[in-house]
Each structure stands twice: as C-alpha cells, then as structure tokens.
Amino acid sequence: MVMPNQPVSRNGFWRVLDERLGLSGLAYPVPAYSNTLPYVLGGITLFGFIILVVTGILLAQFYHPHPADAHESVIYIIAEAPLGDFIRSIHFWAAKLVVITALLHLIRVFASGSFKRPREVNWLVGVTLLALTLGFVFTGTVLKWDQEGVEALGHNREIGELLGSIGTWFTGEFTRSVPLLTRLYLGHVSLMPVLLVLLVIVHLYLVKQLGISPRATANATSGPPTKEQGVSRFNVHLKRLTGYGLLLLALVGTLALLLPAPLGQAGVPGVEVTKPPWMFLPFYPFEDWSGINGLLISGGVLFLLLTLVPFVDRSPWLSPRKRRWIILVATVLLVVLIVLGMSAWLSTPEVEHLLESAS
Numbered sequence: 001m002v003m004p005n006q007p008v009s010r011n012g013f014w015r016v017l018d019e020r021l022g023l024s025g026l027a028y029p030v031p032a033y034s035n036t037l038p039y040v041l042g043g044i045t046l047f048g049f050i051i052l053v054v055t056g057i058l059l060a061q062f063y064h065p066h067p068a069d070a071h072e073s074v075i076y077i078i079a080e081a082p083l084g085d086f087i088r089s090i091h092f093w094a095a096k097l098v099v100i101t102a103l104l105h106l107i108r109v110f111a112s113g114s115f116k117r118p119r120e121v122n123w124l125v126g127v128t129l130l131a132l133t134l135g136f137v138f139t140g141t142v143l144k145w146d147q148e149g150v151e152a153l154g155h156n157r158e159i160g161e162l163l164g165s166i167g168t169w170f171t172g173e174f175t176r177s178v179p180l181l182t183r184l185y186l187g188h189v190s191l192m193p194v195l196l197v198l199l200v201i202v203h204l205y206l207v208k209q210l211g212i213s214p215r216a217t218a219n220a221t222s223g224p225p226t227k228e229q230g231v232s233r234f235n236v237h238l239k240r241l242t243g244y245g246l247l248l249l250a251l252v253g254t255l256a257l258l259l260p261a262p263l264g265q266a267g268v269p270g271v272e273v274t275k276p277p278w279m280f281l282p283f284y285p286f287e288d289w290s291g292i293n294g295l296l297i298s299g300g301v302l303f304l305l306l307t308l309v310p311f312v313d314r315s316p317w318l319s320p321r322k323r324r325w326i327i328l329v330a331t332v333l334l335v336v337l338i339v340l341g342m343s344a345w346l347s348t349p350e351v352e353h354l355l356e357s358a359s
Contacts, residue, residue, distance in 0.1 A: 027239065031230035035240045038112075041105035046200065047245030048098035051252065052136075055091040056189065059084075064141070065185035070145035071266045078263065085260055092261030093252045095137055099279050101248075102133050110330060112117065113318035114213035116222035120310035122206040127306045129199050132192060133142070134279060135358045139188040141277055142181065148274045150267025153181060158292045216318040223316075275344065282337040284344035 001055065018024050033039060062081045064073040077084035106126065109115055115123035142152045156172030172180050211226030264274070276284060286294030313326045320327045 026235045027231045027233045028228045030224075030228075030234050030237055031212050031215075032232040033215055033275065035232060035237050036229070037244070038108045039212065040237070040241050040244055041101050041108060041202075043241040044244050044248055045098055045101040045105055047241070047248055048094050048101060048252075049196065049200075050245075050302075051094045051249060051302060052091060052098065053193065055087050055094065058087050059091060060189060065182045066141065067179050067181050068147070070149075070181060074092070074144055074146075074263055086256055089256035089259070089261040090252050093255040093259075094248075095140060096278075097248065097252060099133060099137060102130055106130060106306075109213075112213065112311075113222065113320075113321055113323065115310045116213075116313070116316070116318065117310075118222075118225060119206070119210055119213060122203060122210070123245050123310050124205065124307060125199055125203045127303065129196070129203065130306075131303060133201065136188065136192060136196075137277060137279060139184050139192070142184050143188060145181065145267060146264030147267040148264055148276075150269055151272050151274055152276070153184070154272070155292065155295070156180070156184070159296055162292055162296060165350065180203055184255075192278040213320060216320065218319055218321070220317040220318040222318060278341065278345070281341040281344040284339075284347075285340050302337075 014023075059077060062073060062077045062084065064070060074088075077088055079085075081087075109123065109126065138152060138156075142149045142156065157171050160167035165168075168174050169183075170180075174180075174183070177333065209227060211229055214220050214223070214226065245266060275281065283295055283298045286298040288294075290297075309326075315323065317323055
C-alpha cells in the first residue's frame, strides 16, 4: 500500500495507474507480424487524424466561414496568428499523408485477403472511412476560399443539383439564411468528425473482436475469429505504432517548414482554371469527357467496386497467388487510375464557366 507521504517509485506509480485504469488489460496477445509496417498503416492513419483534429481546432479559432471573410481570415492565419502558417502547413501536409497511408492500408488489406469472412463488415467500414477521408479533403479545399476552393464549391453545388432532392443539402436551395460555404464548414468541423469517431470505434471494435487477420502465406485460408492469439502483446503494438506516429509527425513538421501550404488569390465564382487535389485527378478526365455526370458516375463506380470486393472474392484463400484473377483486375484498375491521374496532371486546364457558387 502506498502511504500519503511515501515516495512513489516508477513501478509503484504504474501500479497506481493500472489499479484505476486497467492498463494491464492492454497486454493481450496479438500476432508478432502485427507490429510490422504493413500492419500498422491503419494505426498510422489514425495518428494522422489526431494531428488533423488538434491542428484543425487551433485553426478554427481564427477562421471565419463566410464568403465575404473566409479568404482574408486564412491570410490572417498565415500572416498574423501565432504560429498560424506553421500549424496550417502541418494540417495541409497531414491531410495529404493521411490519404496516402489510408490508400496503402486499403491495398494491404486487399492484397492479404484480410477482408474475407468473418471480416467483410470491417472492410465496408474501412471503405466508408476512405470516402469520408476524401470528403474531409474536398471540404478542406473549399474552406481556403481561393480560386481552387471556389471551383470546388461550384462542383459541390453542381453535383448536389444533379442528385435532385437527395443532394439538396449540398446546394444553396437548402436554406437562404446560411451560405453554402458556412454549412460545408460546419460539416467539416462537426458532422464529419462525429461520423469519423463513430466509424473508427466500430472499426477498432471489430479488429479487437475478430483479431488480426492471418498472414497471407501460401496455404493460409480465412477462418474463425483469431481474437487474442499470437506471441506478441498489444501494448508492444501500441509502442511500435506510437513510434511510427511520431515519425509521421516529424515528417509533417519538416514538410511544413520546408514547403508551407500554398494559398491562391481570392476566388472568382463562375470560372474553372485550376485542377483538383492529386487524389481527385483520376476523375478529372471524366469531367472533360461528359461533364459533371462523368465525375459523379466514375467516383460512384469506383466505390461500388470497392464495396463489392468481399462479395465477389469469396474463396477461402488469402494468398495473392491463389486469387490471381481479382489481383489482376485490381492491378489493371489501379494502373488505369494512375495513368488517368498523370494525364490530368500533365494537361493544361481550359477556362470553363461554372454555376455561381458564392452563396
């Protein structure tokens, strides 16, 4: 027993915390391979979201989400807010890297067959999280309210009108009392984070209940849950994840110092002269070919295909060599997306007239 005036040793302090928080319960078994980089990509993505939440809260103290003041408030953040430019740049680069780690995590899960029975639901949750991540990037682009942001809002409004009554919330027709920019800001800082937290809780719960998926060795098959199986411990996994997370933070901080986040001139509604962020570039040619319909349909088809993965690849095998046909299809699709993205990146945008998007 620790007396009130007795010095508490390190082990004694740990016992005090453990007694109250049950921290020793984190030392449950997990496979040793779960500590390798491919299997911590999801955790690194979560760490990146934590960086985004913290920096986003700081930026929100100085941002004014109204069309008349939004761009000037971003300039104020860059020029006058304490460490504003650095914090904004961390937010900018963290968003880019979170998309990369999320995509790599998705590819790893797909390649190793980790979406198979009994983990189909968690794959669907993960696909939804990817869509939400892209939604964060899109709305964050709008909030800059430079030319790129104004054009992004124009696309948002066009898609909303194309969807009819289903997309009313994304148009100015939903309400005349609050500008569309303000409502997207509220979605970015309140509705979407709440959905993110709920989905992450479900995602982590399913990982805990079903266990880490088996390695995709030559003869490995999907099977019953592997909850709390392995020779390593989850607390070791957390330490490894924290290390990778700190490396991510160091990388983001370095990029923020060397390459501060850009900001264009105040946007002019009604014209399109910029290209979208890199993660949306593969869909850019579809807009050139068939307008906003092509943009909406191509994105919808891609996420529909991702949703169908666990229902199409129903064999028990985990090894990519025994799932060659779906691996081949996925590889071709990935190459096509990369080629489309590179083509869009190298192309010269033509000036186009969009719907008025300032309200």
